[in-house]
Amino acid sequence: MTKSYHSLDEIRTHVTRIDNEILALLAERRQLSLEVAKSKIKTTKPVRDQEREQALLLRLIDEGKQHQLDANYVTQIFHTIIEDSVLFQQAYLQKLTNPDSLQPVVRVSFLGAKGSYSNLASRQYFSRKQTKLVEMSCSNFRDVVNVVETGQADYGVLPIENTSSGSINEVYDLLQHTSLSIVGEITQPIEHCLLTAVPTSLDQIDTLYSHPQPHQQCSEYLRTMGDIRQEYTSSTADAMLQVAELQLPNVAAIGNASSGELYGLTPLKTGIANQQENFTRFIVVARKAVDVTPLIPAKTTLIMSTGQKPGSLVECLLVLRNLNINMAKLESRPVIGNPWEEMFYVDVETNLKSEAMQQALEELTRLTRFIKVLGCYPSENVKPTEVDYPEE
Template structure:
């Protein structure tokens, strides 16, 4: 029996056919997950069932082994599929909980032009909501808020913290004075690289353009470059546009490789951030708060000012501990005009409407000089279900 040989074109056609079948099946699976969400409305069951997910993953790992697929490969693929399923169900349930917010088109403000990290985060967030965007670029964080406050945009997207450079203090300071509510969040991977006009030698670069945050997040690599001039721009998009206009071999921008293509730039050095796992968390703000269904995990963000005496902050934090409310973020910022007085920002994993959160707010109100809820919103940080993978 002679062995059949396929041409490269035939092999590629078969691979493309399989890829199309995979996409079809993923679409069918997503629609079934929507039916799961509908069934949970009547039973009031939460979207996530960690025990069910763990059982599913273990079964898939076992089945994968019979197909010569290693456990890590299967786990990575299905973690992504499960995350998509959870977010898809959450988006559906949130639409039911907030019928007034249903709109086919949304006006969204963000920092920088097309290609900035804020722009990418905006697109990724609203793609989950299946909402078309009218994109409104802004030159400052204050403008992002103002355009929403005045009704000229429906939503604003702002970076709030980064795994490498920490909190974005300017945004926290602006949140002290806004009337807007936080209605959503998204965590965006940040993949910094050097972008130039053409494929140039990195050693010849002596001037770098970017927003101050990427400069800070890539400080170790920039130090290794020696004596270079760091020029600050209002966004990574402006930096890329500047480098494209200069059209010089000795200048570069720090930004995202795919965004650089919009400006005709070439990535000449990737993975330049201090941390390889570099993520920025963005918040979404709007004029009206949203209701978060009890079927999905929620976050609430508060700001408060405590009395100027020893132990005041500890007393407030003990309220959360005693009520078993998990705090995921605590940030302090100075109160403008009041020297040595701090405003504290807290993110907690609890729905504002829950009995335990209402009790916490009641106790915190008695202990603080000032307290305000900035928003309650769906938590979209989907932690993968852990399973033990046998070697």
């Protein structure tokens, strides 16, 4: 039933009250999911229960209909709520499993200044970990790793692959030689825009500041802009900073709209990436490896070199298949100094401590010339549970 109101202010007061109630209820629901996590420890049930999610979503879609809320709207909202609940439980369980891994204040290193994609990913990753961040900007990936190795930072956040431009080779090469372990991952949507410092129009832009990665991810749109001078920068944040300093109508930067705001830039054109769905996966590295509780999905990353015997990689992959270990990614990189030799990076969706993985490692050690576990970490990709709801 709708009430009648007298003024816009009065209506907004009620909207504010409702919004506050929604937030309070979300916080209460989140707290309950902690209780759920505690009960799952006792019963050793996995955190994720997609059957329960299916039932819950179907019931809510039905309930939503009684209030004239359409099924898509209800599903979208609850996918977000469930994702938060799963990640919140995971973070809680990981804290119990690794009691001294997260201090109240952590120092995190990443590429680029304030507002870089790596900076946004760091904030997102630590947002559920209830810890305060001290941010350390670095001007290259080597330094991001170095400052963690030397103890100046506790964690480093590095992009490892992007859905349009593929693997980030420099980061893979750094992983070959570091003593650090991968302790986490986070996938971030990347929304590239053309950003400018002063009001202007597309036909006036003749110079573009950008890091090479986003440039590559927007190649199709940039081709339509014709002859443009490209200035490469060491990070996206640096591109935005330079354009902000220039204050010229003919220069633009490629960057994220919300980061652009930090530099006083506004989007001239949004959604310029080759792929509509543009995501970057970041890894989080630290000096000490972590354990992953068996109640949550884990990933393990290995590097190995197999020598040049024909079929030796296939033999290694068969070990994984025979043990029912799902491979999420396989990447190869040349070994510096040994021409034609390859180092393979393998991500598997299995906990390092599991029996299958321990057996796989035993067999792989026999088959390879070199093998190293780069880390085992929680998989933070909560794929939404799909529901088939009856059409009207």
